[in-house]
Amino acid sequence: MKNLSQMNKQFFRLEYFNYQLSKLTRIIQVIITKLITFLYKKKVSSELLLLMKKNRDSLRGIKEYLPEGEYDSRDNNYGIQNYIFYNLTKEIDLFPTYTDILTLLFREFKEDNLIYLEIGTSVFKNFQQIESNLENAILYGYDMNDLIPSIKEKYNLIQKENKNTRQNYYYSKGLNEIYYFKNNVLSKEGSDIFKKLLAGKVNVIFSDALHSKKGVLSEYENIIKGNLSDNFCYCFDDLNMYDVEEGVKKIYKNLKSENEKIKYFSFWTYGWIGQYEKLHKIGLITTFDISSIFKKKGINLPLFKEIS
Secondary structure (H helix, E strand, O other), X not given: OHHHHXXXXXXXXXXXXXXXXXXXXXXXXXXXXXXXXHHHHOOOOHHHHHHHHHHHHHHHOOOOOOOOOXXXXXXXXXXXXXXXXXXXXXXXXXOOEHHHHHHHHHOOOOOOOOEEEEEOOOOOHHHHHHHHOOOOOEEEEEXXXXXXXXXXXXXXXXXXXXXXXXXXXXXXXXXXXXXXXXXXXXXXXXXHHHHOOOOOOEEEEXXXXXXXXXXXXXXXXXHHOOOEEEEEEEEEOOOOOOOHHHHHHXXXXXXXXXXXXXXXXXXXXXXXXXXXXXXXXXXXXEOOOHHHHHHHHOOOOOOOEEOO
């Protein structure tokens, strides 16, 4: 019993040490983020600045992401770490988030009825901002979690059943059409069912589900491959996590082998909670020349580069 008690004490000391180390690491990362963004904020273009202000106003209108008591960091965390959840509603300053950049890129499309797919919607913080910038578009949310009540109410989403597959999904039609489908990206059976809901080829995809090579390759093979429009942006969050970048490079090479015009870019931006965490490395596979677009619009982002 004495040995067991000593082992427990050592375990809790180790856990406490790891917690403090993790906390200190985040503080250092935030300080570095603030130093980097301070330099780049001076270079923000007027078009991007107006768009950022619109998106920040949109965020201020969101009173709740999850009902009280719904979030559990261990059992029901919606893919969100504890420190991110408790910073969700804090004001983000005027340095670009990946949502701001995605919103800006929507303006490059000439097509009507754009189709947007977000894989890994979590608490819909990114999704709601994207939707508020679109009209006559079709948006698909794809996640392994149950639909959040506040989102169901906000968009008047009604549960429907696909007549061919007998699978349930949520749907609403207002200024935009919105679909929500619950499934794990690793499930090919579920992905095959989801693809039957697609109204056409997808213009913009935001990938933010399983942050792993296996996860991004699975979503590509099971959902995206063969379902991209002639002009598209395929955006990946957290390229710097685990082996995500390795998976994204494989996707790029596969798409490039079918279309030589496809390009691959990376850069760093704010994520969900802006200045309260480190910058996110973003990957973007696209038919657009992002270098030319950024130059034309006067956009400067940390470590922006084209990858061959």
